[in-house]
Amino acid sequence: MTTKRQFSRRSVLLGVAGAAIASPFVRVKPARADKGEIVVATWGGTRTTAMRKVMFDPFERETGIRVRADGPPEAAKVKAMVDTGNVTWDMLDTDIPAILSMVNAKLLEPIDYSKIDQNKLDRIPKVLHHPYGLGHLIYGFNIVYNTKSFAPGKQPKMWAEVWDKNIKGARSFPFSGGLSPQLEFALIADGVSPDKVYPLDVERAWKSMDRLRPLVTKWYANHAEAIQLLSTGEIDVCCTIGSRGIAAKSSGAPVEVEYNQGKLAPDNWAIIKGSKNLDAVYQYINFVIDGKLQAELAKLIPYGPSSQDAFKYLSPEEAKDLSTAPDNLAKQFWNDTAWWGAVAADSRTNTQIQAERYAKWMVQHG
Amino acid sequence: MSEVALLLQSRSAVRAWRARPRVMIAGVLGFYALVYCLPMLVLLSWAFRGGGGVWTLANLTHLLSDETYSVVFVTTFRMAAVTTMVCTIIGYPYAYLLATAGPKARTLLAAAVMIPFWTSVLARSLAWVILLGRRGVMNDWLVSMGLIDQPIQMLFNGIGVQIGMVHVLLPFMVLPVWSILARLDVGLPMAARSLGATPLKAFLHVTLPLSMPGVTAGATLVFMLAVGFYITPALLGGPGDITIATLIDTVIRDLLDWPFGATISLTLVAIVGAIFALGATIAGGGRIAGLENHG
Numbered sequence: 001m002t003t004k005r006q007f008s009r010r011s012v013l014l015g016v017a018g019a020a021i022a023s024p025f026v027r028v029k030p031a032r033a034d035k036g037e038i039v040v041a042t043w044g045g046t047r048t049t050a051m052r053k054v055m056f057d058p059f060e061r062e063t064g065i066r067v068r069a070d071g072p073p074e075a076a077k078v079k080a081m082v083d084t085g086n087v088t089w090d091m092l093d094t095d096i097p098a099i100l101s102m103v104n105a106k107l108l109e110p111i112d113y114s115k116i117d118q119n120k121l122d123r124i125p126k127v128l129h130h131p132y133g134l135g136h137l138i139y140g141f142n143i144v145y146n147t148k149s150f151a152p153g154k155q156p157k158m159w160a161e162v163w164d165k166n167i168k169g170a171r172s173f174p175f176s177g178g179l180s181p182q183l184e185f186a187l188i189a190d191g192v193s194p195d196k197v198y199p200l201d202v203e204r205a206w207k208s209m210d211r212l213r214p215l216v217t218k219w220y221a222n223h224a225e226a227i228q229l230l231s232t233g234e235i236d237v238c239c240t241i242g243s244r245g246i247a248a249k250s251s252g253a254p255v256e257v258e259y260n261q262g263k264l265a266p267d268n269w270a271i272i273k274g275s276k277n278l279d280a281v282y283q284y285i286n287f288v289i290d291g292k293l294q295a296e297l298a299k300l301i302p303y304g305p306s307s308q309d310a311f312k313y314l315s316p317e318e319a320k321d322l323s324t325a326p327d328n329l330a331k332q333f334w335n336d337t338a339w340w341g342a343v344a345a346d347s348r349t350n351t352q353i354q355a356e357r358y359a360k361w362m363v364q365h366g
Numbered sequence: 367m368s369e370v371a372l373l374l375q376s377r378s379a380v381r382a383w384r385a386r387p388r389v390m391i392a393g394v395l396g397f398y399a400l401v402y403c404l405p406m407l408v409l410l411s412w413a414f415r416g417g418g419g420v421w422t423l424a425n426l427t428h429l430l431s432d433e434t435y436s437v438v439f440v441t442t443f444r445m446a447a448v449t450t451m452v453c454t455i456i457g458y459p460y461a462y463l464l465a466t467a468g469p470k471a472r473t474l475l476a477a478a479v480m481i482p483f484w485t486s487v488l489a490r491s492l493a494w495v496i497l498l499g500r501r502g503v504m505n506d507w508l509v510s511m512g513l514i515d516q517p518i519q520m521l522f523n524g525i526g527v528q529i530g531m532v533h534v535l536l537p538f539m540v541l542p543v544w545s546i547l548a549r550l551d552v553g554l555p556m557a558a559r560s561l562g563a564t565p566l567k568a569f570l571h572v573t574l575p576l577s578m579p580g581v582t583a584g585a586t587l588v589f590m591l592a593v594g595f596y597i598t599p600a601l602l603g604g605p606g607d608i609t610i611a612t613l614i615d616t617v618i619r620d621l622l623d624w625p626f627g628a629t630i631s632l633t634l635v636a637i638v639g640a641i642f643a644l645g646a647t648i649a650g651g652g653r654i655a656g657l658e659n660h661g
Contacts, residue, residue, distance in 0.1 A: 074619060075619065075620075075622055076619045076622065079622055097620075101620070101621070101622050102622075105622050170500070175605075213605075216605075217522055218521075218522045218604070219604070221600050221601075225601070229495075232496075232499070232501070233501050234495065234499045234500065234501065234502075234521070352620075352621050352623075355616070355620050355621060359434065359613060359616055360432075362605045362608060363437050363441075363608050363613075364433070364434060
C-alpha cells in the first residue's frame with residue numbers, strides 16, 4: 001500500500017507551512033523616497049483613503065511633490081530601517097507612546113518649529129506641540145458601551161462606575177499591542193480628580209488595577225477587536241478609542257461613547273531620522289495642519305481635528321461626535337506625554353517600564 | 367536557432383547538475399546558511415553582546431532571574447502538551463478511519479481535514495468567538511435545550527484556547543499517522559487474526575506499535591508548532607493564557623528591547639530543538655522532516 005503520493009502531499013504541506021511561517025520575513029522591494037517625493041507611513045484602510053483624497057492629492061497638485069503612502073508605521077519597522085541605514089520613509093503618522101519609544105531609541109528627527117507656519121500653529125493647542133511630533137488627529141480613550149446592554153441612562157458614566165462591581169456587565173480593557181496600562185483611569189476610579197492625576201501615583205494606580213481585574217472579561221490586543229466584541233454584545237462596556245466607537249455607531253452598531261473623564265491623545269506627524277527630503281516634509285506639514293483641510297478629513301473619518309479653526313467649517317451636527325469639539329473637549333483631559341516620556345530607571349521611559357510591569361502583572365495573577 | 371542551442375545547453379546543464387548531487391546539496395546548504403543560519407547568528411550577537419560589543423550574559427540572567435518569564439514558559443509548554451494530547455486522542459482514530467475507509471468516504475474525510483487547513487488561522491480563531499461566545503451558537507443551543515440556565519464561559523480562558531489550538535493543529539497529527547497507516551501491510555493484522563487474536567488484540571499488538579512512528583512524528587510537529595502559537599491564544603485566551611510568543615511580540619514591538627527579545631526567542635528555539643532531537647531519536651529524524659524511507 002506504499003504510495004508516493006501521500007509522501008509528496010505531506011512534503012508539500014510542510015513546504016506550505018514553512019512558507020507561511022517565513023512570509024513575514026520576506027521583504028518586498030521598498031518604496032524608495034527620491035527627490036520630489038515623500039513617503040508617509042500611516043495606518044491604511046479608510047484612514048489612508050481619506051488622507052489620499054483630502055491631503056495627498058491636493059498637496060501633489062499644489063506643489064508637484066508626490067506623496068506615497070506606506071505603513072503600518074510601527075516603531076520596530078522604523079528601528080530596522082534606521083539600524084540598517086535603509087530608510088525608505090520620511091514621515092510617520094503615529095501616537096505618542098510609539099514616538100516616545102522611538103525618541104528613546106534615537107530614531108526620530110526633532111521638529112524645527114521655526115519652519116512651521118505660525119498662524120496655523122497658534123490654532124493648535126500647545127499641548128500638541130511635542131518636540132518630536134505635531135498632533136493632528138485627536139482621539140480619546142473613553143468609556144464605550146453597548147446600548148442594548150444597559151437600560152437608558154444606566155450605563156457607566158464615569159470610571160468609578162466601570163470599577164464598581166455592583167454594576168453588572170462584561171468589561172474589556174486593552175493589553176499589549178503598544179497599548180499602555182490605563183493607570184490614569186485607575187486613579188480617577190480611586191477618587192483622584194482628572195486634573196490632578198499627573199504625576200501618576202503608580203503604586204496606588206496598580207492597587208486600583210487589582211480591583212478592576214476580576215471584572216474584566218477580555219483583555220483585548222487591538223482596538224478593532226474591542227469594537228467587534230462590543231458590537232456583537234460579547235462584552236458590554238470597554239475602554240477603547242471613542243472615535244472607533246463612533247465609526248461603529250455610524251455603521252449601525254448599538255454602540256455609544258461617554259466622553260466624561262476621557263483621556264485625549266494625539267496621532268502626530270513625526271519625521272524619521274535620516275529623511276533626505278526635509279524641505280518637502282515641512283512643506284507637507286504646513287499644508288496638512290490647515291484647519292479647513294482638517295475639517296474635510298474629519299467629515300470622512302471621525303477623529304478630532306487638532307486645529308480649532310476646523311470647527312469654523314463644521315456644522316454642529318458634524319462636530320458633535322468629534323473628540324475635540326468644544327463640548328467634548330471640556331469633559332476630557334490630556335494625556336501627559338511628558339510624564340510617560342520621562343526617562344526613569346536604567347535609561348528606560350515610564351512608558352516602557354509600565355508596559356513591562358503590565359505584562360508581569362497580567363502573567364503573575366494568571 | 368540560438369534558442370534551440372540554449373535549450374540543448376540548458377538540458378545538458380541539467381544533466382550535469384543531476385550527475386553531481388553534492389553540488390546540489392551544497393547549493394541548498396548555502397541557501398540555508400544565508401537565509402537561516404546568518405539571521406540566527408545575528409540574533410545570537412544581539413542576545414549576548416552588550417553595549418560596546420562586549421560579550422555578556424546579562425540578558426540571559428534577566429530572563430532566568432525573572433519569575434514572569436518562567437511562568438509564561440510553563441504556561442506555553444503546558445498548553446502545547448494538552449494540545450498534543452488532545453490532537454493524538456482525536457487524530458489517531460480519525461487517521462485510522464481515513465486509512466481504512468473506502469475511496470468516497472476517504473475523499474470526504476480528507477476534505478474535512480484539509481479545507482480548514484487552507485483557511486486563515488485568524489478567520490478560524492474568530493469563528494470560535496462566534497461559536498463559543500456567551501451569546502454564541504453553542505450557548506444559545508445549550509440554553510434553548512434547557513441543559514443550562516446561564517451561558518457558560520467558554521471564551522477568553524484556557525478552554526477556548528485549547529479548542530482553538532486543537533482545531534488549527536489537528537491536521538499535523540492526522541496526516542503523518544494517516545501516511546503510516548495507509549502504507550501498513552494489511553496482511554499483518556490479518557495474520558494476527560488468523561492466529562486467534564481478537565480485533566482489539568491485533569490492533570494493540572500489531573497495528574498500534576507499527577504506527578507509533580507516525581504518532582511520534584505528528585506529536586512532535588504539533589508540539590513544536592503549539593509552542594510558538596500566537597494568534598489563537600491572543601484572540602481566545604484570558605490573562606492566564608499569555609504565551610511566550612505574545613511576550614516576545616511585546617518585547618520586540620513595544621519595548622523595542624531587541625537584545626532581550628532575541629534572548630527569549632533563542633531560548634525557545636533551544637528548547638524546541640531539544641524536543642525535536644528527542645522526537646528524532648525516538649521516531650527517526652527523517653520522518654518528522656518528511657523524508658522518510660520507502661521500502
